[in-house]
Amino acid sequence: MALGHYSDSTRINYLKELRFLFQYYPDIRPSEITYEMTVNYLVYLVKTMGCSRVKCKMAAQSFAFFFKHALNKPYSTPAVLFPAHEHKLPAVLSQEEMRSVLNSIVNNKHRMLLSLMYSTGIRLMEIARIKITDIESNQMRIKITSGKGKKDRYVLLSPLLLEELRFYFIEYRPEIYLFNGAGKGKRYAARTIQHIMQTALAKAGLSNKNYSIHSIRHSFATHLLDHSADLQAIQQLMGHNSINQTVQYLHLSTKRLQSIVNPYDVIMQKSTNEKC
Missing domain, CATH: 1.10.150.130 (Tyrosine recombinase, N-terminal domain)
Structure with a gap:
């Protein structure tokens, strides 16, 4: 194997x-x-x-x-x-909900974990494996090594988050991995990161929503689309093999849907103008 x-x-x-x-x-x-x-x-x-x-x-x-x-x-x-696979759209936090989740976290390491996940769209196991040497601040990017499918890729490094990460580094002095777990040089456990997310959701009053740690990744892609990011760029950042995996976020972009003019409104407005 x-x-x-x-x-x-x-x-x-x-x-x-x-x-x-x-x-x-x-x-x-x-x-x-x-x-x-x-x-x-x-x-x-x-x-x-x-x-x-x-x-x-x-x-x-x-x-x-x-x-x-x-x-x-x-x-x-x-x-x-096997029963037929039921395709459901993933749960996505609004930008206001994502802000509430991050602001509810007191522990700086925990906040940096979820903030980095949201600002990059990386997967749970990918953030656990990020090493200090993967942060390429000169290029404003992070290298994701051996992601899903054993593929490497680069993701965005937020200028604002970079400054916060520098303060985090001074406070915690991590070794090898950016986020150390039980001991220096050891990576964070995936279950612990999931628990951090569930605790933050509860504090933000969102525990009744169907959100999980993976919802951060879906939110990242959807919010990029809301701000007019190119689908192919999102595919590359997400590490999707096919553009078909990325297209699902078109169904989740509320900003895109809200910008569409309803044809009913068009014909009724035209009718009103003609009467005037």
Whole structure:
């Protein structure tokens, strides 16, 4: 799996799902497990355990890896077992809500974490991995190394945030990683960052909204679009493989929608003018 450049989380999840499969068939050697057995196990997950589509898909993908790379056998993911994927637009904070979240945070390190996420649109694991050497202040950019899909890219460095980061650096003196976790030179845990976000949402009175740490990323892209940023530029900053991933933010840009003239208003206004 290391040779295939799989992420740490993918390796952990695949091994976990395979262990569950082997435990389900305790009297069968892993090398003797058949395709039909994996399908029966997936049916068990769906029908008996009521597992989600994401869980079942992860299990099927781990089985496909095991069959192809360990058993040297073909494996076709039985997609018919999974309910149709329901496409929902992501939750996006308004600019006022985002400001309230950031202003609710007293701890400077926590505030810098979420501020940097909002000003760059980077993912949760990407901010945890940012190293001090990734900050290129002369070029006003940050290098994201081995992001999703093991790809490198550059993101924006806000001039205002750069000044705040300098004060943060003087106060906390981080080592190696920009944000140290339990000890010097160690990175922040993803779960801790998620907890920081949930606490800030509660303080800002937004805990009843369907917001998460990933909502910051969606908000960044949507607010860029609100301020007339180019779609291709947003795609590059977000690290999207396809422009189709970026197009969804057109549906979330309230400023863009509010600028559209309703055809009903046009014909009724014309009718009113004719009467006058």
